Amino acid sequence: MIHNFGAGPCILPQEVFKQASQAVLEFNGTGLSILEISHRTPEFEAVVDETVRLVKELLNVPEGYSVLLLQGGASLQFSMVPMNLLNEGQPAVYTDTGVWASKAIKEAKLFGNVNVIASSKDKNYNFIPKDYQIPKDAAYFHCTSNNTIYGTEMHQLPKSPIPVVCDMSSDILSRVINVADYDLIYAGAQKNMGPAGVTLVIVKDEILGKTDRKIPSMLDYRIHIEGGSMYNTPPVFAIYVSMLNLRWLTSKGGVAEIEKENISKAEALYREIDRNPLFKGTCAVEDRSRMNICFVMEDPELEKSFLKFAEDRDIIGIKGHRSVGGFRASMYNALPITSVHMLIEAMQDFAEKNKF
């Protein structure tokens, strides 16, 4: 068994792989592969409906919100958000908490005035800024709930007098959220929702249609709402696998249950990082992410050797992003706690071997 700590696309449940593999041969008694059926068949329309329904149930999405399954990843949302919500010359407020937040800021600048009210850039994004006030006169407030590269996560959402837009790509469905606190949530699927190739958007209908800009159809949330995420041919297979994964999450007891597991997994690894004299965490303790756990070695000379040591035990995907270095263990919903224990054991055995 391989212990896949990759940052995304990432591990999904083994039973999802089995079911998806089967559907590529034959889908749901149709005699056809999921790859060759028309998206306009009742069988596939049922897949889209169930996927949307499961998202709504798992996240307890209130009335007045639409759930969309789009393409282009969070990166396309960086542009779609301001294109749909921001008038030319109008201000929007962003926090800069990492590479992805900076990209969102860069794209928004093409559409309006972007005001970065808080940033942790000068500390290499190793904490979540909290000491700021969101002004009343901006179109929206944008934040990134989890910063994959730096291993930080927002554990509290600030009070906002204006619509809140959140990039939740790397922690959606990993913890209970109150959707009503947000006006637009978006997430590339390829962490806890499904495979690469589909993007989730949850949007409060009433915030749309308030800009003067003419929006290309494929970039207009209202068009996708009207088309039930089938304005054009959707990414059929990626949606199907997402549905399987959401079914799995539901069968595990839903988001509240998986959150407990995620807390246990994260606590266990952080405990070892803090205890083991060879290792140390890289970011502010109170902002530590449960999804992406970043750590380095006290002696950077040993890092290559530990990476090899772990790989020999089938622990993969833990090399840190070059901007932080060291290690990043991504521990999404589907990563079993046994994999976390294997990593902890490797850290302990490596310390033993290196005589600490």
Add this chain to the structure above:
Amino acid sequence: MIHNFGAGPCILPQEVFKQASQAVLEFNGTGLSILEISHRTPEFEAVVDETVRLVKELLNVPEGYSVLLLQGGASLQFSMVPMNLLNEGQPAVYTDTGVWASKAIKEAKLFGNVNVIASSKDKNYNFIPKDYQIPKDAAYFHCTSNNTIYGTEMHQLPKSPIPVVCDMSSDILSRVINVADYDLIYAGAQKNMGPAGVTLVIVKDEILGKTDRKIPSMLDYRIHIEGGSMYNTPPVFAIYVSMLNLRWLTSKGGVAEIEKENISKAEALYREIDRNPLFKGTCAVEDRSRMNICFVMEDPELEKSFLKFAEDRDIIGIKGHRSVGGFRASMYNALPITSVHMLIEAMQDFAEKNKF
């Protein structure tokens, strides 16, 4: 065996389904599912490289062109094309040969002056207009090479003094083309290239970078060229299946060989349509598509009954689009000629049964 004449997403080779199904369980000796590997691994980078190389080989793409694997389908290209190629106030020339062409026209109008120089709209798009001159002073000429809904196909490309942009979604890789005659070709993959969820763009590099407009990164061809189609997380599985399908096409002898088969398949069915007194074609004979063959019955009352008759023989996906009615047999590369024979036999048996 089911005879899948669906218009898309459509039939792909059975061996592609088998290989894809296997890769969902374990990809290329990695011990991981194709759905959980990082797109930044050498193993997946090799998939992107091979997919691009196979497209270049199969279509004999000349130097100076880039091959991109994007998201959003042809529908997003309807906006990306003018966004990248058309300055505000500048004219672009379009032909209106169907619903998809009209949508391309509608989206382009947001970016510049669109001049529709030829249209077959008043004949319900049942022919390809040919009697027009492309002006020298427009940014580009846009055409749709095959019109899925109406069953028409451009068998000749007009001479153009300006860059030629072509939506080839439904006939790319089905026939030999001279890529040098075009400046930008785009195609949703879900006909002859692969499954839904990836979009092919072939663009002549030198036509880019000539507008003043600030283009969002995800919509800028240059950004995707620079990123080797990995500016952000690509649709991993859809690209992988496309690669398998392109390998299959290569093993069949390439585009010239499949074109011969496609001609045989189309000729056989058109022969029956023209011969059988119950049926008739819907569009101009010289513009008949090899990919989507549209026909109706002399007595429309019998159509429901023939549809059922065919379905009882596992012939599916032949119901015509509501704007043409009757039947549409889509006969993409992977549809075996035995399926075409089955359909012809059903038409003959139905005629016999109805005593003609």
